[in-house]
Amino acid sequence: MKIVIFAVLLAVASAKKFSVEKSGNTCAMLVLSGKVDATASNGTQDLGSMSLPFDSATLIADSNCTLIKLNLTSSVEVWFQLDGATAGAQQIQPIAKFTPVDVFPKVNETADVVFTADAFGSFSTNQSFLCKASVDHAFTTQQVTPVNFTLQATTDQLQIQFGNIVNGSFSSDTSECDQDKTSTPQPTSTAAPTTVLPPQQDISLNVTNGNVTCILMKGFFTISVTFEDTVAGKKVNRTGDLNIPADAVASGNCTLNATVESMQILFGNGWELDFLFSKDVSSSDDTSVSISEISVTYNTAAFKAASPVTKNVTMEKKGGFLKTNLGGYYQCNANSTCIDESGVKLTTTDFKYQAFRTKSDGNFYGSIAECPADEETSSVVPIAVGAALAGLVLIVLIAYLIGRRRSRKSGYESV
Structure with a gap:
């Protein structure tokens, strides 16, 4: 046999x-x-x-x-x-x-x-x-x-x-x-230079259900991928950055169930960024919305890899990422990292999202949940302005006292 x-x-x-x-x-x-x-x-x-x-x-x-x-x-x-x-x-x-x-x-x-x-x-x-x-x-x-x-x-x-x-x-x-x-990583040589494609663009995305725009999202998005490649016959670790273009196509589901909505963003050649939004209704007085899962599918052909591969990385978090109140939206103007998992990093700038919406327009509404980086910036500005004003008042007071003293001394000499 x-x-x-x-x-x-x-x-x-x-x-x-x-x-x-x-x-x-x-x-x-x-x-x-x-x-x-x-x-x-x-x-x-x-x-x-x-x-x-x-x-x-x-x-x-x-x-x-x-x-x-x-x-x-x-x-x-x-x-x-x-x-x-x-x-x-x-x-x-x-x-x-x-x-x-x-x-x-x-x-x-x-x-x-x-x-x-x-x-x-x-x-x-x-x-x-x-x-x-x-x-x-x-x-x-x-x-x-x-x-x-x-x-x-x-x-x-x-x-x-x-x-x-x-x-x-x-x-x-x-x-x-x-x-x-x-498992142990394969020995590799020094990382090859980073590739960036294409330039950053501000993108606006939405998912609709009938006349209702249930999900809105906008901002600048960059996906960084670290992958193993072969250069000049040697294995190296390469890092490629891909900025999501303005022509990215969004789709999704507003009715997965009463507490879950989804958005899929397609772009490039086989690239996909997926978000799963969850509504926490454990407290009727303070219902929150968060991103419970982020999934990235990438193709290293975009970075001209010697042996292109397509892979998926999914990151989920109990309790959710980037939480906001129901009826409001999340905002982070600062450059921030949403996920960093298995060699894949998603960073955003001027990022906003709102899920479980009930209106048909394309405008964000309700209360704003700011990211910690924006809150720190918001606090630094008034503190800096207040300190500057206090310093200015102190300088004026010192100048006044010095001038007053000189004026008195000049008056005594003239008598």
């Missing part, structure tokens, strides 16, 4: 999100990138191979709160099933299935072949499992077949959670995979 060996290359597709809902609530969610590779052999000759990226997958309708099923093609499925659901010991069981005749034209078998791989992960019911590293999952068949099949999946940027998922966001309490804990 011929042993078929094949190599799996790291997928460069962007991470894709899949969500399973029950009764209007998200009960299972998966984000990942990577691909699935398979070969077929009859023992004397190769009968074909396939390679399918996860970014082409779609969620299968009969997925449930303990099983996320993905269709990579009409005939190839990969499942992520909750396994060993005991206290503190949940794992993920990968399962794959395909119909040979639909995948390999030289194979006449019409019966589905089912594969399983070793379970992975260790996390509790209140946690999400996160594995940013590239991990290979080798599958084995569950039945004897006339044709030898090999199947292997490569996943990276994987995050998964089962249970009650609040506001469609992963729990901030994550369990890391061993590969992330032990």
Whole structure:
């Protein structure tokens, strides 16, 4: 019997999100990138191979709160099933299935072949499992077949959670995979020069629902990406800055649910900046709005990388970023960093946003929540002016006293 060996290359597709809902609530969610590779052999000759990226997958309708099923093609499925659901010991069981005749034209078998791989992960019911590293999952068949099949999946940027998922966001309490804990960076030489494209532009964006403009955002946005590249045959760390242009296109959803809205900003060649806005209604007297998740998808082809890659970085925060009151808006005129995660930094200037709006115009309204940098500037100005005025009064008083003294002395000499 011929042993078929094949190599799996790291997928460069962007991470894709899949969500399973029950009764209007998200009960299972998966984000990942990577691909699935398979070969077929009859023992004397190769009968074909396939390679399918996860970014082409779609969620299968009969997925449930303990099983996320993905269709990579009409005939190839990969499942992520909750396994060993005991206290503190949940794992993920990968399962794959395909119909040979639909995948390999030289194979006449019409019966589905089912594969399983070793379970992975260790996390509790209140946690999400996160594995940013590239991990290979080798599958084995569950039945004897006339044709030898090999199947292997490569996943990276994987995050998964089962249970009650609040506001469609992963729990901030994550369990890391061993590969992330032990991975060490590749040795690199001095960073190459920064690339900046194009010049900064003030952009205005909005999301509408019928006649209501539910989200407004404006400002100058710069995304900085640090990535590994090859220059003159050597591995180097490069940093590229991309300013979001004025022709960026915004879309979104004002009705994800009563407390969540979203905005997606598309620009460049495959770049995307996503915001998830959350409304905290825990207190009826002081309802707040914040950005609960920021996601950046970038393509290093913009920086003329030798081997361009597309990746996604998502940052979420329990309690939210950049909080403001409902009916008001957030403002930060100073240059500030919104996220700095996994080599990706988003900075803004003259930034404003307002979500959960109820008006149709394009004007910001209501109370203003200022960032700390603006508040410090606002405090410094009156203090500086007051100190200057106090100094001026003191100088005038001293000059008056000196003049008065000289006047008296001159008067005595003239007598």
